[in-house]
Amino acid sequence: MKYFDFHTHAFTDFLAERAMKGLSETSSIIPATDGTLRGLKNILEKNAIGGAMILPIATKPAQQHTINNWAAEIMGDGIFCCGSVHPDAEDKIQEIRRIKELGLCGVKFHSEYQFFCPDEERMFPVYEEMERLGLIAVFHGGWDPYGQEEIKATPESFSVIAGEFPDLKIVAAHMGGIKLWDDVGKYLAGKYDNLWFDTGVVSKYIDDEKMLDLIRRHGTERILFGSDCPWDDPVNEITLINRLSLTEHERELIFHKNAENLIGTEGAAE
Numbered sequence: 001m002k003y004f005d006f007h008t009h010a011f012t013d014f015l016a017e018r019a020m021k022g023l024s025e026t027s028s029i030i031p032a033t034d035g036t037l038r039g040l041k042n043i044l045e046k047n048a049i050g051g052a053m054i055l056p057i058a059t060k061p062a063q064q065h066t067i068n069n070w071a072a073e074i075m076g077d078g079i080f081c082c083g084s085v086h087p088d089a090e091d092k093i094q095e096i097r098r099i100k101e102l103g104l105c106g107v108k109f110h111s112e113y114q115f116f117c118p119d120e121e122r123m124f125p126v127y128e129e130m131e132r133l134g135l136i137a138v139f140h141g142g143w144d145p146y147g148q149e150e151i152k153a154t155p156e157s158f159s160v161i162a163g164e165f166p167d168l169k170i171v172a173a174h175m176g177g178i179k180l181w182d183d184v185g186k187y188l189a190g191k192y193d194n195l196w197f198d199t200g201v202v203s204k205y206i207d208d209e210k211m212l213d214l215i216r217r218h219g220t221e222r223i224l225f226g227s228d229c230p231w232d233d234p235v236n237e238i239t240l241i242n243r244l245s246l247t248e249h250e251r252e253l254i255f256h257k258n259a260e261n262l263i264g265t266e267g268a269a270e
Contacts, residue, residue, distance in 0.1 A: 001251065003049040004259040005234055007173055007200035007226025010037045010054050012070060029145065031230035037074055038231060044078075046127050049076040049236045053226075053259070055108035055138055061089035068095065072102040078171075080263060082106040082138055087116040087123060096129045104167070105263055106136030110169055112147030127161060131168040136262065137161075138198075139170070141184075142177030154184040162192040167269040168260065171196045171224065178205050189217035196262065199254075200228035203236040212244045220250040 008083065009112060033039030037054075044052055056071055058064040064085050071081035083099035085092040085107055098109060110120060117138055130137055140153050155177045162170055175197045176184035189196060197218060215223055225241065227234035240252055 002256040003047070003051075003234075003238065004232065004256040005044065005049050005052040005227050006171070006224040006259045007198045007230065008040055008052045008054050008180045008229045009035070009231070010040045010055070010074075011035045029231055032233040033230040035230055037079075041042075041079075041159075047132050047238065049234055050256075051080065051259075052229075053105065053263075054079060054081045056081070056084050057108055057110045057113055058084040058086045058089075059113045061086040064089055064092075064095055068099055068104065070103060071104055075103065080105050080265070082136065084108050085126065087114055087120075087126075092126055093129055095102050096126060096133065096135070099137060100133045104135075106130070106138055106171075108138045109153075110140040111152035112140065112144040115127060115152075117152045117154075117157055119157040124164065127165050129166055136169045136171060139172055141172045141174045141180075143179040151177075151180070153177070155180055155187040158195065159191070162188075162195045166192075166194055167222060168194060169196075170194055171262075172199055173198045173200050173226065174200045174228075175199060175206065175211070176218075178202065181206065181210050181214065184214060185217065189214055190219060196224055196258070198224040198225035198226035199237045201232040201237075201239065203232065203240040208240070208243055211240065212246075215244070215246075215254075220246065221255050221258060222264070223254045225255045231239040 007190050056067045058067050068083040071083055081104055083104040085095045102260045108128050127137060139158065142153065143151055172195060176188045225237060227237045241251060
């Protein structure tokens with residue numbers, strides 16, 4: 001079986017140790033890698049995963065240019081990257097265009113770190129430009145161990161965006177919203193052709209019955225295998241998916257074919 005991990009993270013060697021230390025202490029999660037690109041590649045090789053999407057996050061407006069340049073530099077050899085824009089950046093529309101020019105696959109948004117709700121109208125021009133350029137919009141979904149009490153990235157907010165921008169390719173990470181499974185079923189599952197779920201780190205937070213129910217309702221052609229590495233070991237999501245009552249063809253879709261189709265790159269998991 002081929003595998004493409006659609007939800008991974010890595011930092012520059014300069015930042016990795018400090019970033020991982022702070023996040024690990026805040027969340028009490030023991031990471032699966034040291035947070036570097038090298039560490040990510042090692043765990044991908046260990047699990048026979050042929051390709052991965054790295055999802056960087058600009059937590060300050062001043063970070064987005066540097067982050068996007070780095071993401072463009074590390075693309076290749078099975079590594080694909082999204083870029084990042086910060087909602088408070090004055091030049092976020094221009095940066096969306098630069099992300100396209102850099103050859104990045106899309107944009108990662110994280111409401112808990114960037115302090116915005118996905119369906120805020122101030123973000124609509126960003127989504128409109130991404131829709132025009134064919135960029136993928138990847139959103140953290142639901143609860144986050146590093147976030148504050150209020151959950152900003154809700155399934156209901158994704159339903160607003162999916163309805164307003166029907167040609168925008170949206171990935172609602174963590175099966176649409178960690179710990180918000182009833183709302184995922186109510187607002188998202190099976191309702192939008194332009195919406196995908198990824199499985200990032202959900203093995204820790206969902207039971208097999210609910211996972212299979214959401215997959216069946218949304219459709220196996222719009223589920224993307226992802227681990228959220230280094231915050232989970234990819235083997236846990238692989239094991240979860242393999243436990244479910246799915247056909248070999250359905251597993252192929254989830255493990256690599258859906259990602260290849262979404263990115264538009266055949267053989268991404270080779």
